[in-house]
Amino acid sequence: MWRKRISFIGIFVIILGFLHIDAQFVRADSKKEGNITLVTDEKIEGWATSPGEGNGKGNTISHFVVRINVKGQENTTVRSYRVDAVEAPADRNGEKKYTFSLDMIGKWPAAQGETVTYKIVVDAYRENGEYFSFPSLPYxxxxRNSQSSTDLDFAFTSPQNEYAKPPNGDAQGRLDVTLTPKGRVDNIVRSPIDVVFVFDVSGSMTLMKLQSxxxxxxSxxxxxxxNSNPNDRFALIPFSDTVxxxxxxxxxAKQDVKDQLDLIASxxxxxxxxxxxxxxxxxQTTQSFFNDPSRKKYIIFLTDGMPTVLRTKEKVTFDFLGITWTEMADVEYxxxxxxxxxxxxxYSQHGIKQSRYxxxxxxxxxxxxxxxxVARNLGMNNIVLYSIGFGNHQEVDMGYLEKLSAMTxxxxxxxxxxxxxxxxxxxxxxxxxPVLNGTVKIPLASFxxxxxxxxxxxxxxxxxxxxAYTSRLRFQIRSSTIRS
Structure with missing residues (x-):
């Protein structure tokens, strides 16, 4: 670590071309220290301590920023990843320590060669806006670069060479898209996933159904x-006429993935x-939970009936005591x-409630x-919906649930x-x-x-x-060969 005290008399201009600088003043402190304790292909872990300045908050580290670049390519873009600080129990001297664990699957900067050397530096940010970096020399x-190679062949075909345009209408035809996955994947490691259980607790869920x-x-x-990855994330969203x-x-809710799953069950x-x-x-609430675009995202959706409630915003004309007006209002069907x-x-913003058949x-x-x-938007954001219709054909429209799920x-x-x-x-x-996912997107402006x-x-x-979009395509990875 660089340990240096800088005092200002007059105006100094300091040019440090090799050092990462933010637009804020960085105060050095001989008691601040940190260390990178573990680096693997899957994660980076470390810790830092930062004694306070007597103001009651200066010793609190809020988060870390891990900066990574390829050795020998220092002029290229540095990858930076923010990760929250986790406060560890104080030691016998009362010194606070903050740890971090960063999932690195799919996040290493791309580089050529069988092996690549990466340089890693961590910035520890305090609540007062200051930060310090470690180690003194980049880790x-x-x-080793993966020898995996995957590709996707595609072909467009039409059952007809020409389409005749009728005198008073447009020509209609069909275009078939054939996708053929190929290649191999070595050393399959499942990336962390996000899974949300969406659980119907509407009034039609009888006691026996609910218990089942x-x-x-x-289970x-x-x-x-x-079968969890330590960096998997799970959530539960129960709903009836609203969440x-x-x-x-x-x-x-919990740091440990197994504790999180136990909390969901209880x-x-x-x-x-x-x-x-x-x-x-x-x-919609479930979609708002998925905030990491690098993860595969899944919804396991259980319902015992069809949708009967919708809350939205619409332009509504109100009539109250002979006074009429129109506004964008919250509406429930x-x-x-x-x-x-x-x-x-x-529901008017003026407190008036108006109902009608x-x-x-x-x-x-x-x-x-x-x-x-909503399901279409899930699919466009690479969120897979697995639906379970818990009931007979009179209670659940399976064709409708299949349509919702197919869109994702x-x-x-x-x-x-x-x-x-x-x-x-x-x-x-x-x-x-482990799967490869894909979506076919057709930009209509190109025509x-x-x-x-x-x-x-x-x-x-x-x-x-x-x-235009197709349904998401899913290719299962078996052994070392990709199969559709």
Whole structure:
């Protein structure tokens, strides 16, 4: 570590071309120290101490920034990764120590050659904005480049060479895209994953159904505990007519992944049923949890019925005491259990609540379409949805659940009390199997407006209709050969 005291008299200009400098004053302190304790292909770990300045907060390290570059290529871009500081128990002298553990799978800077030497420096940031760096000389780690090689061949074919344009319409045709994965993957190491259990606790979940669902979830928890990566993240989102906020288990509830899974199981066991079924709210909340684009992301979605509730924003005209006005308002649509009655309730920002009966079929279509749009957005963000319809054909529309899941490259299965545990375990295994994922994106602007694509269950357009997408494609990795 560089130990130096700098005093300012007048104005000095200091040029340090080789040292990382932020636009803030860095104070050196002989008592600050840190060390990198472990570097592997999968992680970097270390610690730092930082005694205070007597102001009550200066000794608190909030986070670390790990900076990595390829030795001999110092002029190239340095990769920086922020990781939260974890306070360790104080030693016998009362000195505080802060540790970090950074997952490095898929994060090493690309470089050529069989082996690559990386230089690593860590910045420890304190709550008062100051930071210090360690070690004094960059830590050097020699990493062997993987000999894996993967590729994806593709071909476009059409069943016809020409399409005849009718006099009063557009020519319609079909374009087939064939994808062929090839290559090999050596030393398969499963990357960390994010999994969110989305759990329906609406009023239709009878006591027996709810107990079966809890037992099935426990089986999934047990599977993940036996097959987890230390950097995996798991969460639980129970929902009925909205998300049950006080029973949500976020990713960060526990540091240890097995403790996190135990918390999910115990929280699920405390759930009670009641209310309607709001797919959109549950899936939108789930999407907000996924904040690491480098991870594979999965939703295991259990429901025993179709969506009956939607909360959205719409332009509504209110009429109160003969005064009318229009505003963007919070609106709730509810399908009642009689299968005939639908209610729209609008909430004005002025505290006025206005309810009216609306057409049942139109409202059912609105609620279902909104959930489809949410699922489409999941797919465009590489989030896989595995759905379990827990009920008979009168209770669950499996075709609809299959459509939602297919938009994300996932699957839907019908569950019973007898097979529910098995389905949970199957979906859990799919989430942990090493795979290559992909999505076909077609930029429509490249056709100069001469081609339009019709949306189907397998193909959809973004909101601006600028790009078309297929369902996510999944290629299983078996042994050393990629197979589709």
């Amino acid at each position: 050097e780690y020699v990493k 669902a809890k037992c099935a979830l426990q 999934a928890v047990d599977y993940f505990k036996a 049950v906020a006080n029973k949500v288990v976020p990713f960060s 929280t699920a066991n405390s759930l009670n049923a009641g209310g309607g079924t709001n797919y959109s709210a549950a899936l 509810v399908l009642l259990a009689d299968g005939r009655t639908a209610v729209q309730t609008a 609306v057409n049942y079929q139109d409202t059912e279509e609105k609620i279902r379409t909104d959930a489809i749009n 490259g996932g699957q839907a299965k019908q569950g019973t009390s007898q097979n529910l545990t098995e389905i949970f375990q199957q979906f859990s295994k799919l989430a942990t199997d 100069d407006g001469n081609v339009q694509i019709v949306e189907t269950d397998q193909v959809w357009l973004d909101e601006k209709k600028e790009n």
